[in-house]
Amino acid sequence: MILISTVGIFINIKKDEAIKMAEKLIDYLKKNEIDYLVESRSADCLNEKEKKANFKELREKVDFVALFGGDGTLLRAARHFAGSDIPLLGINIGSLGFMTVIEVEAVEKAIDLILKNEFEIENRMMITAEVYRDNCEVYNGFGLNDVVINRGANFNLIGVELFINNQFVSSFKGDGLIVSTPTGSTAYSLSAGGPIIHPGLEVLVITPISPHNLYIRPLVIGGNDEVLADLEVAGSNMKISIDGRCGFDLRNGDQVKIKKAPHDVTLVKFPERNFYRILREKMRIGMI
Amino acid sequence: MILISTVGIFINIKKDEAIKMAEKLIDYLKKNEIDYLVESRSADCLNEKEKKANFKELREKVDFVALFGGDGTLLRAARHFAGSDIPLLGINIGSLGFMTVIEVEAVEKAIDLILKNEFEIENRMMITAEVYRDNCEVYNGFGLNDVVINRGANFNLIGVELFINNQFVSSFKGDGLIVSTPTGSTAYSLSAGGPIIHPGLEVLVITPISPHNLYIRPLVIGGNDEVLADLEVAGSNMKISIDGRCGFDLRNGDQVKIKKAPHDVTLVKFPERNFYRILREKMRIGMI
Amino acid sequence: MILISTVGIFINIKKDEAIKMAEKLIDYLKKNEIDYLVESRSADCLNEKEKKANFKELREKVDFVALFGGDGTLLRAARHFAGSDIPLLGINIGSLGFMTVIEVEAVEKAIDLILKNEFEIENRMMITAEVYRDNCEVYNGFGLNDVVINRGANFNLIGVELFINNQFVSSFKGDGLIVSTPTGSTAYSLSAGGPIIHPGLEVLVITPISPHNLYIRPLVIGGNDEVLADLEVAGSNMKISIDGRCGFDLRNGDQVKIKKAPHDVTLVKFPERNFYRILREKMRIGMI
Amino acid sequence: MILISTVGIFINIKKDEAIKMAEKLIDYLKKNEIDYLVESRSADCLNEKEKKANFKELREKVDFVALFGGDGTLLRAARHFAGSDIPLLGINIGSLGFMTVIEVEAVEKAIDLILKNEFEIENRMMITAEVYRDNCEVYNGFGLNDVVINRGANFNLIGVELFINNQFVSSFKGDGLIVSTPTGSTAYSLSAGGPIIHPGLEVLVITPISPHNLYIRPLVIGGNDEVLADLEVAGSNMKISIDGRCGFDLRNGDQVKIKKAPHDVTLVKFPERNFYRILREKMRIGMI
Incomplete structure (x- = not known):
């Protein structure tokens, strides 16, 4: 069981929606008195200087990472957290993602489940x-x-x-x-x-x-x-x-x-967002 | 280690070449005083009434099976020997086969290696x-x-x-x-x-x-x-x-x-006839 | 210029919507005092015994044919009207058609345009x-x-x-x-x-x-x-x-x-329903 | 009918075989007292300074062009002779070509046929x-x-x-x-x-x-x-x-x-080297 004491935050800084959603998450974490750290460039964007941390520090200190962006954001994060066993939760901003499993509407509920340890993880080979x-x-x-x-x-x-x-x-x-x-x-x-x-x-x-x-x-x-x-x-x-x-x-x-690669990356997985459902939704719009 | 005391023989009876090659193998086995059994219809073709056995008997009594034919012959045999651990040696008659690993020229040498236990096996899922x-x-x-x-x-x-x-x-x-x-x-x-x-x-x-x-x-x-x-x-x-x-x-x-399927089939494998080499040869003629 | 004096009607009798639409067209034709003939089986369905005609009679007497159905209905009609120069107007019932160019909503407007000779035709090779x-x-x-x-x-x-x-x-x-x-x-x-x-x-x-x-x-x-x-x-x-x-x-x-084939079939064509637009709509739903 | 008085020559100067074949053609033309001109860079390679001509001069003066090389050589020539009606004869050096229709062995015979006007041409759109x-x-x-x-x-x-x-x-x-x-x-x-x-x-x-x-x-x-x-x-x-x-x-x-493009290119065509035969030969080796 993973006890969550510190949440890592990493966003696609080009997406306004990502910034807005991350701010909401930070409010929620503050309200619930959960500690967090924010990746350096994301921290600049979010005006979170005191919580600023580089990837190395994040790797050492956080228990899971919330990513706001698309599959591209997760690809970047995957390189930094490979082999760390720290689960990554991709929150989908914009177009449907294969790896970013949570839509913005469901973020708070997802964070709750993660804090309560009611989630599964999956390892992906690199x-x-x-x-x-x-x-x-x-x-x-x-x-x-x-x-x-x-x-x-x-x-x-x-x-x-x-x-x-x-x-x-x-x-x-x-x-x-x-x-x-x-x-x-x-x-x-x-x-x-x-x-x-x-x-x-x-x-x-x-x-x-x-x-x-x-x-x-x-x-x-x-x-x-x-x-x-x-x-x-x-x-x-x-x-x-x-x-x-x-x-x-x-x-x-x-x-x-x-x-x-010698190391895997660890993703948070919610049962209702399985691979085949995402695949079907992607295909429905004919675009991978 | 598998000690070979009895060889099973199964042929594609529509191919004259298969009959001829099986006869040569039988001569060789007789000369080397190795026992053998022949699948019923193959036995009729080869005039081997005393060695005739149905698939059930072959499964009980033989230590490995020599197949003379193509991939189709091996597909048939696979159903009869599935789950038996009896290694099948496919001897390729006619067009190049993916599963029939030995060309006719190399049969005696292959049988020698098998009798000396100098061969590998591979299990294929069904x-x-x-x-x-x-x-x-x-x-x-x-x-x-x-x-x-x-x-x-x-x-x-x-x-x-x-x-x-x-x-x-x-x-x-x-x-x-x-x-x-x-x-x-x-x-x-x-x-x-x-x-x-x-x-x-x-x-x-x-x-x-x-x-x-x-x-x-x-x-x-x-x-x-x-x-x-x-x-x-x-x-x-x-x-x-x-x-x-x-x-x-x-x-x-x-x-x-x-x-x-719950059972695999076991094939004899010779290192020099690896999958990629067969694939390359098949593709060279543009025909799978 | 084609002067329309008699309209032919042919429907996919398995589709209720096709029957309903054809009835509306017949009302419209009666109101506008335009003569019409109905293909035999369609006539049975539509209770139009007096206007019943087989394909041979339709070929001799009608100036254009209104088809109610899908591409399958047009494929059938094409064989009967091949080489006749009689334009076929496919009215799309149900799923999007490549050859049935008019949606049901636009039928009366289309018929008006046809009666006024404000339409183009295209020949399709068979x-x-x-x-x-x-x-x-x-x-x-x-x-x-x-x-x-x-x-x-x-x-x-x-x-x-x-x-x-x-x-x-x-x-x-x-x-x-x-x-x-x-x-x-x-x-x-x-x-x-x-x-x-x-x-x-x-x-x-x-x-x-x-x-x-x-x-x-x-x-x-x-x-x-x-x-x-x-x-x-x-x-x-x-x-x-x-x-x-x-x-x-x-x-x-x-x-x-x-x-x-020695003969073409003639289709009514409306500029706003061009091939690429239909293709794009078909592809948008990923289904041809 | 095209009367051939001057032959143009253009070679892939990187291919020794092309140079050798062009020299043979020149000998043949001299022996038969047929005039010729050689494209500038080809002329340098072939030591044919007196017959040297640039593409503009070739276009004005030659009646057909013999190309020694592959499809790449013909692609180059096509740009220079587009719209000129001057037939191009591609002589295939090295790997099988789609557009270079004559194998080296058949060059002299082909030239004879061309000089006797016993050949067909085909226009290719650009x-x-x-x-x-x-x-x-x-x-x-x-x-x-x-x-x-x-x-x-x-x-x-x-x-x-x-x-x-x-x-x-x-x-x-x-x-x-x-x-x-x-x-x-x-x-x-x-x-x-x-x-x-x-x-x-x-x-x-x-x-x-x-x-x-x-x-x-x-x-x-x-x-x-x-x-x-x-x-x-x-x-x-x-x-x-x-x-x-x-x-x-x-x-x-x-x-x-x-x-x-507004202009076509004209190719010499020999009946025994039809498109499907070349296609089949190309496919036999699995390589386009």
């Missing part, structure tokens, strides 16, 4: 990538959704030699390659033709982006399998990105190793 | 389906590849209400539905747009067949999840089939429960 | 199929949407050798084949992965159904090109159907010739 | 794009294959509002958009899920690249229809490219008009 150049690691990073290699503004195709657990799988040419966690399977991978994967599974999906080889298909492998992509490309501008951010420039001959 | 009509079970069956519900010669679409673990997922109309094991993911499911799944995983994939709802996508779920399809169809001719055989007529209002 | 067995024609038919060859309740794949204008294109195995007009491109062909084609074009699209050959793709050819499919199938139950009706049993070795 | 920024044209270009708008190295999605002949079609988000001629339908558009279109048709195909809206599908429109894409994108790096070259940087708010 993904990590390392780039090797001339046998030296030149980049590494990790994320919750996906690792994407794409040709960027380069109009030359990328050639990929794909290995799994050091076994050669296939070579193909195309715009690039997505390796996704189950959580990320409903993001870019789905747009590129990959399957939907229940977020509780421990698997990875490799989805080619616009492959010129017509027989190439998305491939689902085990959560402990290791993907190696040997990259060949004429010209420049090929990039690797994780969760849609921090592109690192790749070069001809680079090797990218992708596998399950 | 799948089971039950059909309920007015709350009574009217059909059940199991297989290694997939359960397919399709509209047959009926030109009316099938309406499916899909539930997983009793949670409503989605309703859609189309030609039907495939629920496949990882082993079956490279069969019909792939043709209908499903992903390739490594055969060692414990998952199921649900692949719609020509859905009219454009946002429906293949869905990968856990190996212990239970699929329920509530079927609605005007007109008749809708059928359920398992591993492409034994169609059972479905009716409007039928409920189909599909889940992992 | 498609025809002939089946040859041992060089004799054993079946022919035509339609507005598509010709579909599928394996029916047969669990054996169909093998197709495809020729266009007597040039060999490709052979493949799968569930079957759709050859569609532009009008039919948003029906079954779209579900099977075919492109959307503007209905004003003079082309055909060949869409394979769940092909086992992974490199096979939908193919768009000229409106005057002739498709020949040589069929090979083990077992029985393969069928050909046109516009989703009247399945004819095909056999191993049958040859199917598919091409543009 | 495509043009104009970019408007604040109502001013800031870029235009044309090509034979396709116009591609993509997000480049930008990890923000592109938002597209799509209009055809000023009618709103749909808005969607994704990696970008391909508008392709029939000739280009077997290039990038096919990789992104578009249909194959017979190169003789006068249509355009609009293929979205990894759209997030799951109901978006490739759309085939008339050859005289005009596509307008209103672009919205956060961040930078979005580009437009034609035939895979000369990327121009696009900005948020840019409007791109795409339509059939």
Whole structure:
């Protein structure tokens, strides 16, 4: 059982609605005499200088984190709280989120349930990538959704030699390659033709982006399998990105190793907001 | 360690090459004084009346089974040896097989390795389906590849209400539905747009067949999840089939429960014939 | 300019709303002293015995036809009025139609515009199929949407050798084949992965159904090109159907010739109900 | 009838085989006393200073052009000879080409046939794009294959509002958009899920690249229809490219008009190298 003594707060500062909702939560916490800390930039926005804390401090001191934003906000938080066991509660501001499970109307009720310990958690696997150049690691990073290699503004195709657990799988040419966690399977991978994967599974999906080889298909492998992509490309501008951010420039001959990250992220889960219901609502509007 | 004292033999009797290869194996076994039993119909073909045994006897008496045929032959054998722990060795006659791992040239060498116990085995999950009509079970069956519900010669679409673990997922109309094991993911499911799944995983994939709802996508779920399809169809001719055989007529209002079968099948595995190599060879000829 | 002296009426007799709307139209026509004739079965439903006419009489005597139903009703009418130049006005009852361009609310206004000759027409190409067995024609038919060859309740794949204008294109195995007009491109062909084609074009699209050959793709050819499919199938139950009706049993070795029909069908077109708007509305609900 | 008095020669100077073949052709022309001119850079490579001519001179003086290279070489030549009626003969060096119709072995025979006027020609439609920024044209270009708008190295999605002949079609988000001629339908558009279109048709195909809206599908429109894409994108790096070259940087708010180019390109066509045969050979190796 997790005893909640300090609540962490992190918001998407670009969304007025997020600011407004976070202020309401702070009022509620004050009224109920529950301590809280606010992430630095969020604190500036909320005029909560005394409660300001950076991610490192939050990780040490809070018992759960309330996030106000969308899936993007949760992707950011996931990197900071990976491996901490601190449950993240995503409060959905704006468009429907896969990971942000609570709509704003239900925030206070949700906080009550969390304070009473009447909630479940779920662990989501994360993904990590390392780039090797001339046998030296030149980049590494990790994320919750996906690792994407794409040709960027380069109009030359990328050639990929794909290995799994050091076994050669296939070579193909195309715009690039997505390796996704189950959580990320409903993001870019789905747009590129990959399957939907229940977020509780421990698997990875490799989805080619616009492959010129017509027989190439998305491939689902085990959560402990290791993907190696040997990259060949004429010209420049090929990039690797994780969760849609921090592109690192790749070069001809680079090797990218992708596998399950050593740490999970922990999410608060409410039974009435199950994955299939969110999926159905997303699909009803035809937009992932 | 499995001590081999009796070899079972089962062949696709329509293939002359299978008969010829089985005869060579029998010569080899005789020469090496290894006992064997031959499946009834195969025995008739091979003139091995004294060694004739039905599947029940084979299950009780043999230590491993040599199959001469293609993936279809192995699908048949899988049903008879499911849950027995008896390893099946598929010897590939004709076109390249995913499950039949040994080419005819390598048979004697393979048998030697098996007799010396220098081989690995792998368990493959199987799948089971039950059909309920007015709350009574009217059909059940199991297989290694997939359960397919399709509209047959009926030109009316099938309406499916899909539930997983009793949670409503989605309703859609189309030609039907495939629920496949990882082993079956490279069969019909792939043709209908499903992903390739490594055969060692414990998952199921649900692949719609020509859905009219454009946002429906293949869905990968856990190996212990239970699929329920509530079927609605005007007109008749809708059928359920398992591993492409034994169609059972479905009716409007039928409920189909599909889940992992209680028993696995055991296959002999040789390291040099790994899944990705077979996949690559299959794709090279563009044909699954 | 078309002078309207007699209106034809044809309804989907299974839809109460269609009956009700047709009655309102008849009142309106009587009030405005415009003559009309009613298709036989529709006349029985509407108690219009004196105005009863079969399709042949309608073709001879009416100047335009008001259809009450959905796309299915228009598909039926299209076959009866093909080549007649009689414009068909589809009045949409129930779910949104691609071809039924007028919603019930707008019927009287539409009829007024038609009577005043303030409307446009558009011709839609139709498609025809002939089946040859041992060089004799054993079946022919035509339609507005598509010709579909599928394996029916047969669990054996169909093998197709495809020729266009007597040039060999490709052979493949799968569930079957759709050859569609532009009008039919948003029906079954779209579900099977075919492109959307503007209905004003003079082309055909060949869409394979769940092909086992992974490199096979939908193919768009000229409106005057002739498709020949040589069929090979083990077992029985393969069928050909046109516009989703009247399945004819095909056999191993049958040859199917598919091409543009000699006659078009003529539809009433209102500028505010253009194809892209209907498409967008259909897609908004994710259902074709 | 075209009387050939002067042959133009253009080669891919990076391919030794192209140089060797062109030298053989020149020997042959000399022996047969047929005049020729060589494109400037090709002439440098071939040591043909006296026969050196730029594209403008070639356009004025040659009766047909022999190209040694692949589809890329023909794409380049197409821009220079568009609208000239000068037939281009593509001689295939290296991998199989869709547009380069003659294999090297058959060059002399082909030249003979051309000189004897025993060949057919085919016109291929070309495509043009104009970019408007604040109502001013800031870029235009044309090509034979396709116009591609993509997000480049930008990890923000592109938002597209799509209009055809000023009618709103749909808005969607994704990696970008391909508008392709029939000739280009077997290039990038096919990789992104578009249909194959017979190169003789006068249509355009609009293929979205990894759209997030799951109901978006490739759309085939008339050859005289005009596509307008209103672009919205956060961040930078979005580009437009034609035939895979000369990327121009696009900005948020840019409007791109795409339509059939005013001029065609003329290709030499030999009956035994028809489109379906090339397609089949390409597909046999699974690579477009």
